[in-house]
Amino acid sequence: MSDLVQTAEPRQDRHGGVGDSAVRPDGTLKVTGQFAYSSDLWAEGMVWATTLRSPHAAALIRSIxxxxxxxxxxxxTVLTHDDVPGAKTYGMKVADQPVLAIDCVRYEGEPVALVAADDPETARQAAKLIDVAYEVIDPVTDVTTALExxxxxxxxxxxxxxxxxxRHGDMDSARREAEVVVSGDYELGMQDQAFLGPESGLAIPTEDGGVELYVASQWLHKDLEQLAPCLDLPPEKVRLTLAGVGGAFGGREDLSIHVHACMLALALGRPVKMSYNRHESFFGHVHRHPARMRFEHGATRDGRLVYVKARLLLDGGAYASTSPVVIANASYFAAGAYSVPNSEIDGFAVYSNNPPCGAMRGFGAVQSTYGCESNMDRLAAALEMDPLELRLRNAMTTGTVLPTGQEVDGPAPVGELLGIVRDKPVSNGAGGRAGPGPLPGGSGNTTRASDVRRGIGYAVGxxxxxxxxxxDDISTARVTLSEAAGEPNVAIHTAAAECGQGITTVQSQIARTELGVSNVVVLPADTRIGDAGSASASRMTWMSSGAVQGACRQVATEVLDRAARETRRPATDLALRDDMVVDRFTGEPLVSIxxxxxxxxxxxxxxxxxxxTEAIDPETGQGNAHIAFAYCAHRAVVDVDPELGLVRVVExxxxxxxxxxxxxxxxxxxxEGGSVQGLGLALMEEIQVDDQGRVRNPSFTDYLIPTIADVPPMPITMLELPHPDSPYGLNGVGEPPTLSATPAILNAIRDATGLxxxxxxxxxxxxxxxxxAPRR
Known part of the structure; x- marks a missing residue:
């Protein structure tokens, strides 16, 4: 369990209200296997569809x-690009991605044709019979030369x-002032979101000529915005409902089966189901951008940072997706969680014939944090200074000015977080277990204890x-209070995507807190209610909480006004609690809600x-671009067998x-989840793409993700420092752990090996x- 350092109001028992570890309404169904995911959908008379995908990363299409x-x-039926009823392309930021390939393909796995059949196997076998004449051309796969x-x-x-x-500060003066300068080149591989539920959905044509789509998604209204033009339908004739989501982590922000299933449903006049297998899923969604980065840090001899210079090169793959904002986010935070008076940062996102890349947990900041934190350890070595002391000496605080010129407001406890992980006792990682399991070789017993070297590494993001x-960012909520069988009931309707992160639970908690009603139901998310934005950028709890809180308070005002008339007391003397209107001061029950x-x-x-917020200046990068910031620090302890190259994260x-x-x-x-994804990126997770743009490991057999055996003890301390602008003082929590986990582990391995x-x-x-490596 974690330590919780409270600096906000003490908690009260609200029976599942804000601040309680409320039970998730979907929890029992998920652990017992009864939860309905999008791949479980079924409709009378439905047919199955599959996608024919390109075997080439770059080719011209001569005929189909x-x-x-x-x-x-x-x-x-079989559909090609000629059958797309409306816009031929779509995209999150740039409409550059064809619904189905038109005259060329730009990556291995690009959709070329669709087949609908009575069953999935018939559809798959028929797809193999589609004859596509390709003229293969040399792919662009090396991003270091893509702009030449x-x-x-x-x-x-x-x-x-x-x-x-x-560009921030005076770099010419900074270079003269810097007494110690270090630089380093760093590379990060392509990571997959590795969600457990592959892309799937069900499209059903409607009597008015429209279509209903039940789909696993992160942002229903953005899906609708891209989908309706491709179908040549007005938005009001396209209705999206969130189906059960088996994880997302950014990989469901872009369209996948959406247009394809709806095209087929409209063409056939009957329900169409699409469900990718794991192999196809690797080609059916974007991944984390692989990165090549060069960092240069200049400091005084006593360890005060003077400047940071960074060049970031992110491979966006074949289509833009969210690359324009991912590279922006990477560049915004290339100086790390530090006070740096001068900076020169250039971030480039480029096209290639590699798989498309886009949103993934951390959204660009993972890449730049890895580069910055790695170079900070290199700087500490050059200064002959403890790496943690260097970080503490330069830690960002409230009032720090970012490279974009924005002054940090709200809590910025970087130094405090680093101090907390520094002061935690170091576990031996064995957890009371005997035998070879805790060693880097694991149960294979390939490592001798005498060969193991221990390392400790720090990072903060x-x-x-x-x-x-x-x-602009908005979120809309509708809250309805009614009565049934003598009990008050609350129904909440938003388009907030429940991807496993718990937003459904949080919405219920807010209603219980604001309205004092125990029976709360959250209605299915769909596009009949206003936009809730994306389940990304660690924003969903902040934004949807604000919307649900605001709607609940409108309802509460009316309830208290009615109660005031009923009890002949001022509404200001009343409160809502335990399904009752009570005296605010004495707690005496007065009338049932x-x-x-x-x-x-x-x-x-x-x-x-x-x-x-503001767009940054295109020449200088200056502007108040952000609404808030979140921080996380890690201390990694690793054991390494340098002779065999084996690593075990001890804590x-x-x-x-x-x-x-x-x-x-x-x-x-x-x-915990974000930290484990960072561990995966540090030690095992990488989509391997060869120089012809072919993915070599599109399966969970060959794409390795951490198992429970790889996850170490993870002592967690949560500070509660209320943010002044957010509902209840909350802050986003999902992405920050992913930023600092990877470099902390790498820094620990470097500490153990000297490499x-x-x-x-x-x-x-x-x-x-x-x-x-030293040789014997």
């Missing part, structure tokens, strides 16, 4: 012949998605919460907005400011076969 596929018994003159453009406008340029750079709404339900609807201590722990157990789970290890994830050969 579907006649053999159409002749297969049980096949209902003479390189073939992946898109007509060239291979640059976006260049973010940030900062990330913006919510949308940045002038993008149900009695006040027997035939006249009360409804409140509220649109919550955060304070405005991963975490400290994070959560603002207000709306549901402490759920927050702890978010911190520079500039690339993650670490492979055994990087240690055992390193030219830097």
């Amino acid at each position: 012949d579907v006649s053999r596929a159409l002749a297969v018994p049980g096949v209902h 003159p003479g390189i073939r453009p992946v898109h007509a406008d060239g291979n640059l998605v976006r260049h973010v340029r940030i 900062v990330k913006a919460i919510g949308y940045s750079g002038g993008v 149900a009695r006040l709404v027997p035939a006249d339900p009360i409804e409140g609807e509220f649109e919550y907005r955060h304070r405005p 991963l201590a975490v400290a994070q400011d959560v603002g207000k722990a709306m549901n402490p157990q759920a927050v702890e789970g978010q911190i 520079s290890l500039p690339r993650a994830p670490i492979r055994p050969s990087d240690i055992a076969l390193s030219a830097e």
Whole structure:
């Protein structure tokens, strides 16, 4: 269990209200296997669909012949780009991605044609009979040369998605002032979101010529915005409902089966189900951008940072997706969680014929934090200073000015978080177990205890919460209070996507807190209610809490007004508690809430907005781009067998400011989950793409993710430092742990081995076969 350092109001028992570890309404169903995920959907008369995908990363399409596929018994239709009824392309930020490939393919796995049949196996076999004549061309796969003159453009406008340029302070003076300068080149591999539920959904045509789509998603209204034009339908004829989501982590922000299933349903006039298998899922969603980075830090001899210079190169793959904002986010925080008076940062996102990359937990800040924190340890070594002391000496505080020129407001406890992980006792990691299990070789017993070296590493990260750079952000909620069987009932309707992070539970907690009603139901999220925004950027709890709180308070005002008339007391003397209106001062029950709404339900609807942000200046990168910041620090303890290159994370201590722990157990789970994804990126998770743009490991057999055997003890400390602008003082919690976990582990391995290890994830050969490794 975690330590919770409370600096906010003490908790009260609210029977599952704000601040309680409330039980998740979907929890029992999920652990017993009864929860209905999107892949479990079924409708009378439905047919199954599959996608024919390109085997090439770069090729021209000379012809497509579907006649053999159409002749297969049980096949209902085969569609190509000619059958797209509306806009031929879509995209999160740039509409550059074809619904189905038109005249060329730009990555392995690009959708080329669709088949609908009586059953999935018939559809798959028929798809193999579609004859596509490809003229294969040389792919662009090396992003280090993608912007050079003479390189073939992946898109007509060239291979640059976006260049973010940030200039802050006086770099000429800074270089003269710096007494110690270190630089390093760092590389990060392509990580997959590895959610357990592959892409799936069910499209059902409606009598008015429209379509209903039940789909696993992170942002229903953004899906609708892209989907309706491709179907050539007005938005009011396209209704999306959130189906059960088996994890997301950014991989469900982009469209997958959406247009394809709806096209087929409209063409056939009957329900169509699509469900990817695991292999197809690796080609059906975006991944984390692989990165090449160069960092240069300048400091005085006593360890005061003078400047940071960084060059970031992110491979966006074949289509833009969210690359323009991912590279912006990476660049915003390239100086790390430190006070740095001068900076020169250039971030480039580029097109290639590699798999498309987009949103993944941490959204660019993972890449730049890894580079910055790795170079901070290199700077500490050059200064002959303890790496933690260097971090503490330069830790960001409230009032620190970022490289973008924005002054940090709200709590900024970077030094405090680092101090907490420093002071935690170090576990031996064995957990009372005997035998070889705790050693780097695990139960394989390949490591001798005498060969093991221990290392300790630190890292800290900062990330913006919510949308940045002038993008408006809203969330809408409708709350209805009614009566049934003599009991008050609350229904909450939002479009907030429950991806496993617990937003459904939090909404219920807020209603119980604000309205004092125990029986609360959260209605299915769909596009009949206003936009809730994306379940990303660690924003959903903040934004939806504001919307639900606002709607509940509208309802509460009406309830108290009715109670005031009923009791002939001032509304200001009344409160809502335990399904009753009570005396605010004595707690005396006065009238049941149900009695006040027997035939006249009360409804409140509220649109919550955060304070405005600014787009950064394109030349200098200056601007108040963010609404809030969140921070997390890790201390990693590792054991390494340098001769075999084996690593075991012994412990991963975490400290994070959560603002207000709306549901402490759920927050702890978010911190654990983000830390484990960071561990995976440090040691094992990488989509391997060869120089022809082919994915070599599209399965959970070959794409390795941490298991419970890889997860170390994880002592967690949560600070509750209320943010002044948010509902209940809460802060986003989902992404920050992913930022600092990876570099903390890498720094610990470097500490144990003395190797520079500039690339993650670490492979055994990087240690055992390193030219830097001492030889016996």
